[in-house]
Amino acid sequence: MGLTYEQIKTVIDPPPSPKLLSIFNDLEKKIAQHPSCVTEEYPFEHLANIGNFCITASSIQSKYIALILGKHVETSFPTDVMQQIFNIDPSVKLQFAKIKGLEYDGCISCVHEENGFFDLQKIYDMIYLTK
Numbered sequence: 001m002g003l004t005y006e007q008i009k010t011v012i013d014p015p016p017s018p019k020l021l022s023i024f025n026d027l028e029k030k031i032a033q034h035p036s037c038v039t040e041e042y043p044f045e046h047l048a049n050i051g052n053f054c055i056t057a058s059s060i061q062s063k064y065i066a067l068i069l070g071k072h073v074e075t076s077f078p079t080d081v082m083q084q085i086f087n088i089d090p091s092v093k094l095q096f097a098k099i100k101g102l103e104y105d106g107c108i109s110c111v112h113e114e115n116g117f118f119d120l121q122k123i124y125d126m127i128y129l130t131k
Contacts, residue, residue: 002029003060014062023088023111024058024065030084031055031067037081047072047104053081056106057127064112066123073105085109095120 002025009015016024032039036053038046043054047070056070067085071077088094088111095110097120108120 002026008060012060012062016060016062016065017113019089019092020065020111020113021060023092024060024067027067027084027088027111028055028058031069031081034078034081036078043070044104047075050075051078053077053106059123059127063114064110064118064123066108066110066127068099068106068108068124068127070099070104070106073101073103077107093117099124 003021005015005018005021008021015021031037032055036051038052038054040046046052047054052075053069053071055067057068059066069077069081085096086094091113093112093114095112095117097108099106099108108124110118110120110123112118
């Protein structure tokens with residue numbers, strides 16, 4: 001079961017919309033249940049296998065949700081996983097970017113209902129560089 005809106009309201013003020021939280025829970029659940037998604041605590045040793053990938057990070061904020069997926073540079077993300085990301089509710093906005101790496105690379109997706117765009121590099125840095 002994903003996070004509930006009541007749980008999110010207690011830690012994020014203002015909370016994201018119920019629609020964004022629903023999309024987050026749905027995406028995270030579907031992606032994590034994919035047979036090639038590695039859900040181990042330390043997934044990197046499994047990413048060299050063709051087709052394997054992992055959710056390396058996720059973020060729920062007041063104005064957006066974000067997911068970062070990782071894989072070995074010599075593999076590709078499964079097509080059906082990418083379709084899940086790109087076929088979300090058309091009433092929200094999706095920003096997507098590839099993340100280049102030497103051994104592992106990936107992608108970041110940001111879903112929001114705002115006018116304009118978010119800086120995906122700042123979102124990435126905020127997820128990985130803040131403690």
